[in-house]
Amino acid sequence: MALTDEQEAAVAPGRRERNKLQKRARIVAAARDLFGRQGFASTTTQQIADAADIGTGTLFLYARTKEDLLVMVFRDEMLETARQIFAAPPAAPDVVDRLMAVFNRMADYHAGDTDLARLLLRELVMSQTESRRSDIDELMDAIHDGLSAIIQDGGRVANAPLVARSAFALYYFALISWLGAGQDRGWCMRLLREQLANLINGNRVDA
Amino acid sequence: MALTDEQEAAVAPGRRERNKLQKRARIVAAARDLFGRQGFASTTTQQIADAADIGTGTLFLYARTKEDLLVMVFRDEMLETARQIFAAPPAAPDVVDRLMAVFNRMADYHAGDTDLARLLLRELVMSQTESRRSDIDELMDAIHDGLSAIIQDGGRVANAPLVARSAFALYYFALISWLGAGQDRGWCMRLLREQLANLINGNRVDA
DNA sequence: AGTCAAAAATGATTCTAGTCATATTTAGCG
DNA sequence: CGCTAAATATGACTAGAATCATTTTTGACT
Numbered sequence: 001m002a003l004t005d006e007q008e009a010a011v012a013p014g015r016r017e018r019n020k021l022q023k024r025a026r027i028v029a030a031a032r033d034l035f036g037r038q039g040f041a042s043t044t045t046q047q048i049a050d051a052a053d054i055g056t057g058t059l060f061l062y063a064r065t066k067e068d069l070l071v072m073v074f075r076d077e078m079l080e081t082a083r084q085i086f087a088a089p090p091a092a093p094d095v096v097d098r099l100m101a102v103f104n105r106m107a108d109y110h111a112g113d114t115d116l117a118r119l120l121l122r123e124l125v126m127s128q129t130e131s132r133r134s135d136i137d138e139l140m141d142a143i144h145d146g147l148s149a150i151i152q153d154g155g156r157v158a159n160a161p162l163v164a165r166s167a168f169a170l171y172y173f174a175l176i177s178w179l180g181a182g183q184d185r186g187w188c189m190r191l192l193r194e195q196l197a198n199l200i201n202g203n204r205v206d207a
Numbered sequence: 208m209a210l211t212d213e214q215e216a217a218v219a220p221g222r223r224e225r226n227k228l229q230k231r232a233r234i235v236a237a238a239r240d241l242f243g244r245q246g247f248a249s250t251t252t253q254q255i256a257d258a259a260d261i262g263t264g265t266l267f268l269y270a271r272t273k274e275d276l277l278v279m280v281f282r283d284e285m286l287e288t289a290r291q292i293f294a295a296p297p298a299a300p301d302v303v304d305r306l307m308a309v310f311n312r313m314a315d316y317h318a319g320d321t322d323l324a325r326l327l328l329r330e331l332v333m334s335q336t337e338s339r340r341s342d343i344d345e346l347m348d349a350i351h352d353g354l355s356a357i358i359q360d361g362g363r364v365a366n367a368p369l370v371a372r373s374a375f376a377l378y379y380f381a382l383i384s385w386l387g388a389g390q391d392r393g394w395c396m397r398l399l400r401e402q403l404a405n406l407i408n409g410n411r412v413d414a
Numbered sequence: 415a416g417t418c419a420a421a422a423a424t425g426a427t428t429c430t431a432g433t434c435a436t437a438t439t440t441a442g443c444g
Numbered sequence: 445c446g447c448t449a450a451a452t453a454t455g456a457c458t459a460g461a462a463t464c465a466t467t468t469t470t471g472a473c474t
Contacts, residue, residue, distance in 0.1 A: 016440060045431060055454040060432060118333055126329045126387045157410050166377060166402045173376030180333045195373045202409035205365045251460060262424040
């Protein structure tokens with residue numbers, strides 16, 4: 001027997017809301033699939049709309065621009081990836097080793113599709129849309145908290161959150177060098193390790 | 208009396224080449240003006256072509272995309288700005304102070320048009336086009352060298368170029384927070400100062 | 415000066431992201 | 445149940461970036 005409207009509304013946040021969420025999920029799935037198989041540029045918003053079985057204009061009710069769609073698609077995936085990485089903490093003796101283990105696993109994720117990662121990185125820099133900003137903030141916060149915990153756990157450093165911010169900034173720059181400037185990944189990561197060692201352990205001549 | 212073709216070609220790198228340079232200059236000037244007055248999005252490539260007195264398609268012989276045009280326009284300006292900043296070195300006692308003086312002056316430049324700066328920053332992350340890559344590399348190198356000199360001059364740090372890279376990465380991240388994530392400029396710069404102090408002077412609990 | 419191939423310029427055309435006036439669906443209410 | 449207003453969906457349409465087949469310019473060589 002079906003529930004009455006009132007009962008239904010009481011259980012879940014309303015049918016309308018559920019429909020929207022379903023539609024949103026279809027859109028994200030379609031976009032994820034097409035971006036992955038055809039690339040971002042050669043996927044048209046029309047193709048995504050067709051695959052998600054919605055009208056041309058409806059798509060833009062859920063993502064203001066094609067680029068927002070890219071961020072939408074990867075926000076979930078990256079959040080999940082970040083959670084998994086921080087949930088299974090690397091059991092290395094040194095803080096620098098542990099940070100590098102985290103960053104290497106993140107880089108592994110991006111290595112799966114460097115073309116998309118490159119474009120995504122570009123969009124993550126600028127949170128033009130309001131919805132995008134919250135997507136990005138959530139992701140950044142998750143990573144920052146994870147890093148902070150690792151650094152705090154090391155115990156040798158004052159002001160762990162600030163150092164976490166610096167570590168993330170250095171990682172971000174490594175990503176830009178690798179994906180943006182086309183430098184060799186290994187080279188970027190080696191440099192990052194040195195920079196992190198400097199950051200954590202100091203770099204004085206007399207040390 | 209006019210020079211013969213041969214004489215002319217011997218003096219300068221050929222009339223053809225000079226024409227191209229002139230045309231390029233007209234394009235950059237027109238784009239600079241229109242972007243500044245109307246903003247990037249509401250300036251059409253047609254307007255730029257008209258202002259530069261060239262055909263619609265000719266524009267794309269000089270810049271593969273509208274975004275490349277943005278990079279072209281600001282590469283020169285930013286290089287010049289960077290040179291001026293590093294030519295008149297800040298006479299502060301501390302390395303951190305001197306770095307902050309440099310970064311603050313760079314931020315001042317961007318503060319002149321934060322909308323354009325935001326878009327530019329996004330494009331600088333990814334050197335999609337080959338021509339853009341060289342533009343960006345040149346700019347980055349200039350800044351890196353300047354920072355390196357300041358840090359080396361401080362004398363208390365081993366491996367100045369690496370620390371310069373880190374300092375730049377931290378500055379870059381501050382820019383992203385300010386222009387990209389919409390954080391308050393003062394807050395970003397204060398954080399940057401702390402991070403730089405950490406980087407240069409160490410951050411051990413026992414220090 | 416005249417010829418020719420390569421380089422550069424051109425604008426009509428194509429393609430697609432994003433808009434907007436209209437139509438449909440939803441849910442609260444008498 | 446209708447009725448109504450608000451929310452949501454739709455696809456024909458617009459605007460503008462970028463392309464490309466064609467034309468024009470250049471300069472080397474005779």
